[in-house]
Amino acid sequence: MRPVEPLLAVRNLTIDFHLFEGRAQVINGIDLEIARGESVALVGETGCGKSVTAKAILGLLPPNAEVVSGRILFAGRDLLTLSPGEFQQLRGRRIAMIFQDPSTALNPVFTVGEQLQDVLLQRDGGGRTWSRTRARRAARGRCVEMLRVVRLPDPEGSLARYPAELSGGMRQRVLIALALIQNPELVIADEPGTALDVSIQDQILLELRDLVRTRGTSMLYITHNLGVARMVSDRIYVMYAGEIAEIAPTQRLFTGQLHPYAQGLLAAIPRLTGTIGEGIEGRIPDYVTPPPACRFEPRCPFRMAVCREVRPLLIEAEPDRSVACHLHPGPKT
Amino acid sequence: MAGVATMTRHLGATRREEWRRAWHRFRASTLSLVGLGIILLMAGAAALAPLIAPHPDHAGAFVDFTHTFRPPSRAYLFGTDDIGRDILSRVIFGARISLSIGSVVLAIALLIGVPLGLIAGYWTGWWSSLIMRVTDVFLAIPSIVLALAVTAVLKPNLTNAMIAIAFTWWPWYTRLVYGEVLSVKQEVFVEASRSVGASPWRVTFREILPNIWSPVIVKLTLDMGFVILVETGLSFLGLGAQPPTPAWGTMIAEGRIYLPGNWWLATFPGLAIFVTVLGFNLLGDGLRDVFDVQIEQWRGGA
Numbered sequence: 001m002r003p004v005e006p007l008l009a010v011r012n013l014t015i016d017f018h019l020f021e022g023r024a025q026v027i028n029g030i031d032l033e034i035a036r037g038e039s040v041a042l043v044g045e046t047g048c049g050k051s052v053t054a055k056a057i058l059g060l061l062p063p064n065a066e067v068v069s070g071r072i073l074f075a076g077r078d079l080l081t082l083s084p085g086e087f088q089q090l091r092g093r094r095i096a097m098i099f100q101d102p103s104t105a106l107n108p109v110f111t112v113g114e115q116l117q118d119v120l121l122q123r124d125g126g127g128r129t130w131s132r133t134r135a136r137r138a139a140r141g142r143c144v145e146m147l148r149v150v151r152l153p154d155p156e157g158s159l160a161r162y163p164a165e166l167s168g169g170m171r172q173r174v175l176i177a178l179a180l181i182q183n184p185e186l187v188i189a190d191e192p193g194t195a196l197d198v199s200i201q202d203q204i205l206l207e208l209r210d211l212v213r214t215r216g217t218s219m220l221y222i223t224h225n226l227g228v229a230r231m232v233s234d235r236i237y238v239m240y241a242g243e244i245a246e247i248a249p250t251q252r253l254f255t256g257q258l259h260p261y262a263q264g265l266l267a268a269i270p271r272l273t274g275t276i277g278e279g280i281e282g283r284i285p286d287y288v289t290p291p292p293a294c295r296f297e298p299r300c301p302f303r304m305a306v307c308r309e310v311r312p313l314l315i316e317a318e319p320d321r322s323v324a325c326h327l328h329p330g331p332k333t
Numbered sequence: 334m335a336g337v338a339t340m341t342r343h344l345g346a347t348r349r350e351e352w353r354r355a356w357h358r359f360r361a362s363t364l365s366l367v368g369l370g371i372i373l374l375m376a377g378a379a380a381l382a383p384l385i386a387p388h389p390d391h392a393g394a395f396v397d398f399t400h401t402f403r404p405p406s407r408a409y410l411f412g413t414d415d416i417g418r419d420i421l422s423r424v425i426f427g428a429r430i431s432l433s434i435g436s437v438v439l440a441i442a443l444l445i446g447v448p449l450g451l452i453a454g455y456w457t458g459w460w461s462s463l464i465m466r467v468t469d470v471f472l473a474i475p476s477i478v479l480a481l482a483v484t485a486v487l488k489p490n491l492t493n494a495m496i497a498i499a500f501t502w503w504p505w506y507t508r509l510v511y512g513e514v515l516s517v518k519q520e521v522f523v524e525a526s527r528s529v530g531a532s533p534w535r536v537t538f539r540e541i542l543p544n545i546w547s548p549v550i551v552k553l554t555l556d557m558g559f560v561i562l563v564e565t566g567l568s569f570l571g572l573g574a575q576p577p578t579p580a581w582g583t584m585i586a587e588g589r590i591y592l593p594g595n596w597w598l599a600t601f602p603g604l605a606i607f608v609t610v611l612g613f614n615l616l617g618d619g620l621r622d623v624f625d626v627q628i629e630q631w632r633g634g635a
Binding site: 160 | 347529530
């Protein structure tokens, strides 16, 4: 345990989805911690449960999802015990999300200014002390300021523009402004910038990283791209098939990986020199009937007999560094 | 800042340009223009009826036995009826009744139908199913039959005819809005607005509703014609406007006994109905063409 209480602590979270095929154990007892001001990346291949984790934190799980067990502690409060109304009060103001695809995440029939003002005024709008027009004028100022912070060109003029009149990069900046305008303590970014071309993606991610660092905002980046994770995060959680495989400070993960899956992920990155990465054999397992013990066992090049019988638990293999694999029985034994 | 000012002016020009584009698409079809022309003409006639009708006093209970059954002529363009009233004047005043009935009925249908459709589409629960099943029951009964039943229970007059038609009309809007909400609520921006703290009411009425106006507006335009048709039907059957009110349906009912000899009594109100309904249909089709293109552009993003 860290000495300071983390801003977000996910404890033993287990989520099942009710599907036609049966119960899918999509999230299988994960733990995750984010300290105040820390940037954490949740990395894994498509379908490993990263987005489900994010939606659980935001309280936006689809109706067929069921939280079987676990707690999501945010600033000491268990989010899973909140009523829908209380959760809604929290969203935007204390936890916000930046969406992946800027072309669909903005309402096409409202201007940028209207959407930003809506987010600001939905709570203190029509307040007793302020007249509505004064609130609007003040909100307008804050919107322009926010657009300037996210470096949208011509923030004043952009207020009157519709999303369709902006480029993809500009829309992504507007989405960032929408998430940050209420000054939330935790921002979740789901594959930010994936829909943009790479040079703009890098530029926006770097700006976002610096922006949240100066504001002291905690970030949870959800990404399948290790390069992105390396660029923006302090610590990386490697996720595989609904479980945390490895936790490591970003730099140390890139110098040496403990979990075979993390090794495979890094080997799969194409490099400028040499050949294209090897990739990992096989596919992510079926969640309705997952492998009985270690979920990575069918694809693991180092599998042992024990891997099919005992589920490897997350243990601290080195200081600040944990792994869930029988290859690393931990310092004690 | 001069730069910003020019940008803003530029933006204003872009907006005007969009309206011009929409108008251009609308104008591309001659029929839409004819429809718009008819509706403007009818609306103008209805608004200025006392000024342009040759005999404004003939609209009500006026009797002149010296001028009965005059065929269309220069003095009486549409002829006169069995008690000597100018039919053209009565048809012009009839436009007032028909258009106001159409507007009131659709306003009521909209006020009831749209919120119900939004609620049933966005929320999931037994009350949503209840709303849609009640809607289905209403839609299963032909509206003219239902309207007949309602007017038969209430006293036959113009207000009750409006209530009866509105009573049968709202389920169409519930259905339409329900379907649209089901598709729009899947859009990412709905989830995005929830993720920044929008309440369910806010999401439905502020985020989703503005995205579904265009099919509703098209349906409203088309429905104006149909509502007028149903109202004239009720009036014809004696369950709507009562004589001497110059409603088109009532006029046909009164004039029908003098067919075929004094044909102008029933023919001109009938023509008025035909032209008005045609006008709204043409206008509705034109609007649909304009909106369809815009929706594609919005959804496409760039």
